[in-house]
Amino acid sequence: MQTTDVRCRICALKAGHPGVVLDDDQVCNLCNLDVAxxxxxxxxxxxxxxxxxxxxxxxxxxxxxxxxxxxxxxxxxxxxxxxxxxxxxxxxxxxxxxxxxxxxxxxxxxxxxxxxxxxxxxxxxxxxxxxxxxxxxxxxxxxxxxxxxxxxxxxxxxxxxxxxxxxxxxxxxxxxxxxxxxxxxxxxxxxxxxxxxxxxxxxxxxxxxxxxxxxxxxxxxxxxxxxxxxxxxxxxxxxxxxxxxxxxxxxxxxKGLYQSSPLETHCTLFPLLNYYSFSNWGCMFYKLNASSYVRSVRRSKDYDRSTFSIKFPRSLDLPEVEDRLGRVVLEIAAGTGDREEHRETLVELFQQMDATEDGARFVAETFLDMRKVAADLGIKVG
Ligand SMILES: [Zn+2]
Incomplete structure (x- = not known):
């Protein structure tokens, strides 16, 4: 893995994240607005x-x-x-x-x-x-x-x-x-x-x-x-x-055009998408979204708008959540570790990311099933 644990001190993107470069002050190009x-x-x-x-x-x-x-x-x-x-x-x-x-x-x-x-x-x-x-x-x-x-x-x-x-x-x-x-x-x-x-x-x-x-x-x-x-x-x-x-x-x-569901645009590959980003790039799938949220909150103390589609809590400790999620995802993919422990950690992490308890439990189960979904599609994991 090429990514290191050096992170942008504003948004927590890692050095080595695709398309991201840190400067001498340990601030990334997205925070420096090179892409503006x-x-x-x-x-x-x-x-x-x-x-x-x-x-x-x-x-x-x-x-x-x-x-x-x-x-x-x-x-x-x-x-x-x-x-x-x-x-x-x-x-x-x-x-x-x-x-x-x-x-x-x-x-x-x-x-x-x-x-x-x-x-x-x-x-x-x-x-x-x-x-x-x-x-x-x-x-x-x-x-x-x-x-x-x-x-x-x-x-x-x-x-x-x-x-x-x-x-x-x-x-x-x-x-x-x-x-x-x-x-x-x-x-x-x-x-x-x-x-x-x-x-x-x-x-x-x-x-x-x-x-x-x-x-x-x-x-x-x-x-x-x-x-x-x-x-x-x-x-x-x-x-x-x-x-x-x-x-x-x-x-x-x-207008009678919509019935919402907490699991609205749920993708069944979400756990595998996380496996992909962790195993190839050492980051969680929603890292850019989460970092962009952290960046906005840092810039303006009263920032409280959700970015498109995804909400994160203000208190999110991104590096910690990401490290723990990565460990669990890679263990599940490899078929190692303890299933019950994985379940509890996942539920706790998804709740920290603002999911309800039911929502968190549902998503946790889909992560625990990752190997089966991969096998059905002919995708090799672990
Ligand atoms: Zn940054």
Whole structure:
């Protein structure tokens, strides 16, 4: 493992975290805002594309003005309502059925289908997305110091897989825009240019596997004319300063569009994602989110806003939580240690991260089952 125990003294990111460099004062480049330039550049571009989309006339080449990537979670349900009822876009609500996700969202999708005047499609490809996942998990650790978000590679790859499915769909149906409800941290690394999304994926997985995963269809995107390709828009960019999950949920419930669950966007691979980030990069899966929260709290004493989707308690002792979680995760993966002890430690840690006791117990059980989930998918752990 390349990471050391030297941590940024502001946000607790470790030296050796992918894309992170500490300076002589032991402060990391994210805290020093070296990335601010890139970030602003990206926001500026995504803002422009979104403004262009809002002003665009109806698509003359087909029945839809945009393909909207609809997960059934609160963010995308909130935005889908806006797209059809406020922006007046002819919207194809596209849901990719990710085999690793809990099915709770299905209920919200049914509510939206009843109440929103959009066309809904559900797409899936279990075999190929599982094949890709096996490849990510079973390949040797990436060499070198890694790039930003490498510790989340399986998660990022899963999302890219179904974004490419959506790109191919929009391309075939001549839909000019794809709307994606990514959060600001994802947008930093998400390409708006669909050709670049595909190229990035090629760089990660190689032409042979990519050819298999998409039956050769991505070649058409790589060699298409620019004006034949859909553009990706990020609608949350426009409201990033007043993103307020509680208000959004309240509004959705009032419209009968939403039923919440404490386990809403639960991914069944969450324990394995943590195994991946701990075993390859010595950090927990949500490290960037947690560090970004710690950074904000340090900067402004009265900071109390949740970042997109994830809340952390103010008193979080990040290095301690991370060290203990890492030990337990690696022991479970290796099949060593005491199951009862693991269970108690996990419940305690998840409660420290603001889960309710029931929530913490539920997630702890999924961690204890990690080896079985891995075996079912053909992923080697430990
Ligand atoms: Zn830092």
């Amino acid at each position: 330039g890139d970030l602003l550049e990206n926001y500026k571009y995504t803002n422009e594309v979104f403004a262009e989309f809002q002003q665009a006339p109806p698509n003359p080449r087909g029945d839809f003005d945009c393909l909207f990537m609809y997960s059934g979670g609160k963010d995308s349900t909130y935005m889908l309502d806006k797209f059809v009822n406020e922006y007046g876009k002819r919207t194809l609500a596209y849901t990719f059925d990710v085999p690793f996700e809990s099915t709770h969202a299905a209920q919200n999708i049914r509510l939206a289908q009843e109440k929103l005047p959009a066309t809904f499609v559900v797409d899936s490809d279990d075999d190929n997305i599982k094949k890709m996942m096996r490849d990510v998990f079973n390949r040797p650790r990436p060499k070198g110091s890694g790039k930003y978000l490498d510790e989340k590679l399986p998660c990022v790859s899963c999302r890219t897989f179904f974004v490419i499915r959506a790109i191919l769909y929009a391309f075939r149906e001549r839909i000019p825009y794809i709307a994606l409800c990514a959060d600001p941290q994802q947008i930093l690394t998400m390409e708006s240019n669909v050709r670049e999304v595909v190229r990035d994926f090629y760089r990660t997985f190689g032409p042979e596997l990519v050819g298999e995963l998409f039956n050769g269809a991505v070649e058409d995107v790589l060699f298409a004319e620019d004006d034949e390709l859909p553009k990706i828009v990020f609608p949350f960019i426009a409201m990033r300063h007043d993103y307020d999950p509680d208000r959004m949920v309240a509004e959705l419930k009032e």
